[in-house]
Amino acid sequence: MIRIKNATYRGSNDRLALYDLTIPADFNGHLILFIHGYMGFKDWGAWNNLSNYFTEKGFGFSKFNLTHNGTTIDAPYDFKDLEAFAANTYSKEVADVGYFLDHLSQEFKTLPTIHLLGHSRGGGIALLKGNDSRITSIITLAAISSIHSRFSDQNMLDQWKKDGVRYVTNQRTQQQMPHNYDQYLDYLENQEKLSIELAVKNLQQPVLIIHGTEDVSVSITEGEELSKWTSTPLIIIKQTDHVFGAKHPWNENYLPAPLELVGEKISEFILQIDSNRSIQKKMIEQMIEFTTKNSIKNEKEIPFIAQLIEQMGLTKNDVLQLFNSHIKTQLPPKETDRIIQFYRLCLLTLIDEKITFEELSKLRNVGINMGLSPTATEEIIRMLQENKGQALSPDALIQVFKVNMN
Secondary structure (H helix, E strand, C coil): CEEEEEEEEECHHHCEEEEEEEECCCCCCEEEEEECCCCCCCCCCCHHHHHHHHHCCCCEEEEECCCCCCCCCCCCCCCCCHHHHHCCCHHHHHHHHHHHHHHHHHHCCCCCEEEEEEECHHHHHHHHHCCCCCEEEEEEECCCCCCHHHHCCHHHHHHHHHHCEEEEECCCCCCEEEEECHHHHHHHHCCCCCCHHHHHHCCCCCEEEEEECCCCCCCHHHHHHHHHHHCCCEEEECCCCCCCCCCCCCCCCCCCHHHHHHHHHHHHHHHHHHHHHHHHHHHHHHHHHHHHHHHCCCCCHHHHHHHHHHHHCCCHHHHHHHHHCCCCCCCCCCHHHHHHHHHHHHHHHHCCCCCCHHHHHHHHHHHHHCCCCHHHHHHHHHHHHHCCCCCCCHHHHHHHHHHCCC
């Protein structure tokens, strides 16, 4: 077991900030990386309990302070560096995630499967950084859907520009938290990069959106927007607030019930991704087997596989494993998925506009092993040959199998 508490990493503006990392003895290969929210920090409330919840289930868990969140290395629980807090920007927070991923890359010889988990503003930051190739999935808790909307009050902006700084009351500590006008200027300069809507619409990784019905800090309508943009269901936790029943300090040794339910939803989500990735790896493995048969690597086949790998969200490490080992996984349970897998193999075989007897035999055997209709698979092969490897429409593909169903 690995347990690191209050170690440091170097982030934006070369500032040091604290992080925790726990890898259990029965590590399942999945590391959850937690990003705190506005006026938050890694040890706020029940976040330590949430870490324990996951590590007890075999997940790794790491949480870190953003470099300009106002805490210090010597005072990790208090906002004692208000100068740093005032100088914070959204861009710095996105950069901090990248810096911390770089730090983890040095800690691990091979990075585990990483899932970004962000709360509130941290959820928005997770979505903005989600396109990083080291990230497998993004999970948000009560996340914001827009940075632009935080700057929608023109009177506030005018006064802020005039004064150069504005103050927001921390409701827990009653501190007046300063924000330099540079924060808004940074947003104006990086509007496209800081558009959460644009970022999520371009994400390839799976996303889990969770929100509470009684959230008065970030309206559930923002969760609904994220759900719409990502085309994923919104997981609604009924009768719970912005922090899912937690508070600071949280002196109990258990999670509040709503946050425990959140933990269950996240666990299910990650394990389902694991199952899906196993199926995807099997599909790529079969294609690699075709490509490397008799040590032939066709220059047209490799880009085709690379494009599919990118679409599936698999990493370079995933693919290297597949080239060097035989992974035993189950075929897709749905017949439509098996049909699509078989079709991709056909396209790969015919991409050089020729096919050998050995390749035809292999395709037929693959179709039989997938439990597909031999007559239908033979018809697909014939159609692809006649079209010189050109793609068939999905409707035509499904129709062939419908006609030949018993």
